[in-house]
Amino acid sequence: MRWLLLKDLQILRRSPLLIGLLVVYPVVISLLIGFALSRGPDKPKIAFVNEVPELQQTINVGGDQIDIASYSDRLFERVDPVPAATREEALQMVEDGEVLGALIIPEDAGRKLQTAVALGGSAEKPTVEVLYDASGPLQGQLVESLVDSTLAEANVAIGERITEVSAGYLNILLDGGSFSLLGQDFDILGLAEAERILGRQAAQLPAGSTERAELERIRRFAELAVENLDFSDEILSSISNPIDVKETPVGSSGGTTLESFAVSASVVFSLMFVCVLLAAGMLALEREEHAYGRLVRGLVSRGKLLAEKVLLAALCALPVGLVMLVVVALLADLDWGRAPLWTVGVLATGLAFGALGVAIGAVAREVRAASLLAFGLSLPIAFLALVPAGTVADPLYEVIRVVSAAFPFKPSLLAMDAALNETGDMWPSVLHLLGLTAAYGVLARVALRRFG
Amino acid sequence: MRGVVTLHADGLSKDFGERSALRDVSFEVSEGERVAVIGPNGAGKTTLLSLLAGLQRATAGTVSRPPEEIGWVPQQAALYRRLSIRENLRLFARLERVADPDAAVDRALELTGLADRAKDELSTLSGGNQQRVNIAIGLLADPPVLLLDEPSSSLDPRQRAVLWDFIDGLAAGGTAVIFATHEIDEAQRHADRILVLGDGELIFTGTAAELHAAGGDDDLVVAFVRVLEAQGH
Structure with a gap:
């Protein structure tokens, strides 16, 4: 048994990504929580x-x-x-x-x-x-x-x-x-x-x-x-x-009730999991199936391969998000007249989360590692984005604000909230999401060159 | 007798950081010629094939044909296990921009002898049959040059025999075939010419008979080892 244990430890030592997830991740989260508790x-x-x-x-x-x-x-x-x-x-x-x-x-x-x-x-x-x-x-x-x-x-x-x-x-x-x-x-x-x-x-x-x-x-x-x-x-x-x-x-969001906000949040949470996991998993699958090498040797450029995965995520986001909203609209008070804006919000959200997914998939070579990384990264960032101003110390909130702006959850939430609840102009958030889509696309391209 | 040269590799080198995986390798391949690349582990066989296939960029040197004109069959089946044989073939035929994808798929199914299992999911096939589909995909665009990386490594003797008949048939039809292998016997039986790599250098080019002569032994394996040793490898 000790030899098996030694073997597993050696494997772990040679898997920096896994080590990062298992060790660095909880340490970072603990530090954040500890910092919040001690300084807040x-x-x-x-x-x-x-x-x-x-x-x-x-x-x-x-x-x-x-x-x-x-x-x-x-x-x-x-x-x-x-x-x-x-x-x-x-x-x-x-x-x-x-x-x-x-x-x-x-x-x-x-x-x-x-x-x-x-x-x-x-x-x-x-x-x-x-x-x-x-x-x-x-x-x-x-x-x-x-x-x-x-x-x-x-x-x-x-x-x-x-x-x-x-x-x-x-x-x-x-x-x-x-x-x-x-x-x-x-x-x-x-x-x-x-x-x-x-x-x-x-x-x-x-x-x-x-x-x-x-x-x-x-x-x-x-x-x-x-x-x-x-x-x-x-x-x-x-x-x-x-x-x-x-x-x-x-x-600007004076009209949003907690109930309306919960609808936006639940849609964005769902889209986050669908899109990030799908894009990360499907890109990692190309390598797991050994098809990646065959594809990028002239059949498809790396950029097009990434764009295809992002588009796939956005296209899957569309039925998922719209079905959720239609069901909610049947049970609650949603303005059907704003349905075109729902579509824009869902698509922009799908694109940005898809791009984050391909960046994760480009780093992780296996589907399981990609899924684990996608979960590990998305959840705390989503929760960070929900921390209200004034509830933690100012410097920590500034950090949270920057981190939230660098990931698609917060702008998606703002875009969907604006689309659903008429709480303000949704276009700055949509532009923010498109910017993040481009940025994560570039990161994924660099990661593919490095790890591909 | 060698025919018209269809591929020319000139001064190919590949460095990975400080380590040099391939150094100044040059050779030519003619139409219908079968060329075996042999060498000990780490000699640079897969690196050479990946440079020819365009999977990696050479640190130095050139290849006369672009990757799109060279068929590539990786060692591990590069296929989608959840798709059927026909779906895999059709996908790659479309990506290869073959003029008539359906005709190309039918031709590939005929070549592989798997037409009756065209609708089967790839994951249900044996390793040998998966490798046949893997090779068929490399041939979809009817390339003048086909690269195979240890094509028989996962096959049993009977499947190997079928595979080599298949490859020999391709060469007879004019396709230049370059394959990397650990099996010296296969190189002797199915290659018109052998390239021996040692530590990233091309240390021998010639027929099996010429390798026998260079190594001074009737046993090709012994001759191969002696050639390596003579070159300090």
Whole structure:
């Protein structure tokens, strides 16, 4: 057995491609993940603008002061706040990709909250604005869910505090007690005690007298008030959303929902596997079948052989991609009028992934090695392309952006998203894909010369 | 007796980095002539054939015909196993831009004696039959020169006999045949002329009788080894 083991190790040592896949690949992936975990911000960066004047930072609930700013601290537990002076500055930061989104508390927020509290929630609620980077729906979804959940917590906390204070006064109203207002102490009898006094007084009056009947009516009112105000805590707690949120997408893909994006992503994932594996495998097969030498000695040029494989991948991408989209369109809401653009997107995607496939097939001489390399290379690059801006450290994101631009997944995703969801101009992405097709074609040609 | 020269290799050399695989090899081949290229392992036989076939570019030297005019039969069957015999032949006939591909395919099937199995997938054929299809593809364009790299290496004796009858028939029809082989006996029986390569150099050109004489032995294998030794190989 040890000799077999030695033999296998020798074979491995002489197979640089396999070594690369088995050793270098996991090391690179681990480094990337480790780098992301160690250098990445724990919290996404969110620009924060507080336009509320200093004097309105607290609201008064029946004499108790509630500091609104203390509730923003809850948000900062989950995000990395980047202070901005104005909404415009925050907007620019989102557009530049410096932050994932922005939270803007408008000037009138404190005043409106105070009014809403004073009028028992019947007045206009204050509205905070959330700007988010909508160039990709994942970013938007991330900010939306983050801000939504945090604001919901803040809403609950403020609501609870208002309910608590209001409920205290209701209790005084019900059971009696004392409270202070503007430096004066007030002693309140309470409805329950009033009912009892009225009951006693009514009992001393002659039965059938007009005074007794009127006192009885007042006692009955007090009794009903006591019974019904017992439920007031629950009614007050229903005022659980004192703050409204207005969401404003920033960026060209403002119309893409996560569901629409999932359709584009699933199509691009499928096309990636079909085209890369097909082109890489079919080119490697020419050599595995020993036909490559016979072909390129004058029957077909190497360039034409590569072009044929890329074209094959694109032609196979067409039915695969279009069948997927037609099925989705039958079940979901896709605009059939944009079908010609779907075709362009699928073809451009097929060409670019086909070209990547032939580059892989030119390096790997066997079908199995080509398939393994195609899988190993495509998957992490596809996942890298889905990493939203602002979720990892800036230098790492720059690396991810460059890597994503050098492979067809990201531009394919943008092209298909634009074709399906009318999220912007798809032609820059199509040109990007055609450029990548040419670049990988050249790489494949060089690799064929080197390894052919 | 040699006829009209159909192929002329002049000063062919091939270097792989520091290593010289072939050095200044020159020879001519005539119409209908069968030429065997023999030599020990690593002598440069396959390199010489691959230069003649246009598979590799020579570091120096020229070949009088372009690769398109030379039929090439690699040692391992260069065919598509998932295609039938007819589909393989038709594909290569089209790639060779043969004037009438269907006629060329029928002719090749007749030559190989596999017409009744034309629709069979190649993967179902024996090694010998695959080699016959392999050779037939090299002949589709009716080339004046046919190169074969160790054509009988994977065949049993009966299949070898059929193969050599086939090749001898081609030569009789005027096709110049150049084949590389390890089998000295085959070279003696089926070659009109023998080229002996040693360490990339052409160290002998002549008939089997002339090789006997040069080696000073009636046994051609012994004579071959003596010629090599005499040249310091």
